[in-house]
Amino acid sequence: RAKAEGGRTHRFFTEELGAASRRRLALQFALQHAIDRRELAVHYQPRIALGSRHIVGLEALLRWTHPDLGPIPPVDFIPLAEESGLIEQLGLWVLQEAVRQTAAWIARLERPLAVSVNVSAKQLANPRFIQDVLDTLRQHALPPDCLELEVTESSLMHDMKLSRRVLGELRAHGIKLSVDDFGTGYSSLSYLREFPLDCLKLDRSFLGKNLDTDKKQHRLAAAIIELAHTLDLRVVAEGVETTEHLAFLEKTDCEEIQGFLFCRPLPPDLLASILEDGTCSAGS
Numbered sequence: 136r137a138k139a140e141g142g143r144t145h146r147f148f149t150e151e152l153g154a155a156s157r158r159r160l161a162l163q164f165a166l167q168h169a170i171d172r173r174e175l176a177v178h179y180q181p182r183i184a185l186g187s188r189h190i191v192g193l194e195a196l197l198r199w200t201h202p203d204l205g206p207i208p209p210v211d212f213i214p215l216a217e218e219s220g221l222i223e224q225l226g227l228w229v230l231q232e233a234v235r236q237t238a239a240w241i242a243r244l245e246r247p248l249a250v251s252v253n254v255s256a257k258q259l260a261n262p263r264f265i266q267d268v269l270d271t272l273r274q275h276a277l278p279p280d281c282l283e284l285e286v287t288e289s290s291l292m293h294d295m296k297l298s299r300r301v302l303g304e305l306r307a308h309g310i311k312l313s314v315d316d317f318g319t320g321y322s323s324l325s326y327l328r329e330f331p332l333d334c335l336k337l338d339r340s341f342l343g344k345n346l347d348t349d350k351k352q353h354r355l356a357a358a359i360i361e362l363a364h365t366l367d368l369r370v371v372a373e374g375v376e377t378t379e380h381l382a383f384l385e386k387t388d389c390e391e392i393q394g395f396l397f398c399r400p401l402p403p404d405l406l407a408s409i410l411e412d413g414t415c416s417a418g419s
């Protein structure tokens with residue numbers, strides 16, 4: 136009887152695994168055609184100055200709507216794109232789209248606006264990457280300091296020598312650089328000194344959900360913000376969801392905030408009037 140149960144559990148388990156890997160394969164395959172089939176879009180989430188509530192920049196976030204399965208979250212398809220190498224093509228598409236859109240907004244608003252684009256380790260390692268970035272900026276006449284590239288901690292550490300060289304060249308051209316999701320990897324702040332960075336994005340896990348354990352996380356976050364400033368890095372807090380998060384951040388010297396409390400990532404048409412206004416308030 137126990138044996139029969141075990142057998143059933145085993146079969147159940149492999150069938151589950153089978154379904155999951157079939158889905159992954161199907162997604163990976165479908166993603167190859169997503170650009171051509173116009174299934175991709177870029178949404179934008181404001182970065183807001185903590186003091187003034189002015190929108191200082193936008194983060195470009197890739198969205199994919201599969202024709203049958205509907206919207207697929209980036210956490211499900213970005214890793215697949217990284218595994219298959221397709222991320223290089225997708226990343227370039229996002230960059231071109233974000234730079235084009237931002238240049239168009241700047242022309243309409245007649246004031247500066249910066250856009251942040253996420254870049255994966257595979258893109259950094261591509262010898263054509265720097266030239267692609269410069270060509271894209273030139274094509275849309277976007278000033279280099281209006282573009283910020285976000286690289287995760289683990290991408291930076293993946294090949295430190297390469298990261299240092301590529302980031303150094305990008306920065307020499309005036310492009311801004313951020314370390315994304317800081318605090319989720321294994322690097323220490325002293326490692327960050329090794330890279331030519333402008334900004335640290337504090338991972339949203341530091342803001343926390345549970346009020347009991349939050350205290351420690353908050354103290355840690357406050358310490359990271361202080362240390363980042365000693366390295367001359369601007370700090371953006373990610374995942375500001377609640378008024379408690381905001382109240383905590385207001386006690387720190389964090390420069391910018393980003394999160395659902397102020398604005399969700401939105402498609403360009405829905406962002407137009409918010410950009411026109413130029414500010415975001417909590418709960419709006």
Ligand code: C2E
Pocket residue numbers: 180195196197208209210213222226229253254255285315316339373374375376393394395396400
């Ligand atoms: P990320 O770069 O850290 O982007 C921020 C993520 O946090 C976004 O998730 C955003 O929607 C979400 N977020 C913003 N505010 C809040 C909040 O208040 N609460 C919570 N819970 N989440 C918030 P999204 O769009 O699902 O993207 C997830 C990740 O996928 C990104 O994390 C980034 O690592 C990756 N990704 C997205 N677009 C691209 C892309 O074009 N290229 C690459 N390489 N990666 C991308």
Ligand code: MG
Pocket residue numbers: 194253285315
């Ligand atoms: Mg990011």
Ligand code: MG
Pocket residue numbers: 315316336338373
């Ligand atoms: Mg992040």
Ligand code: MG
Pocket residue numbers: 316339373
């Ligand atoms: Mg994140």
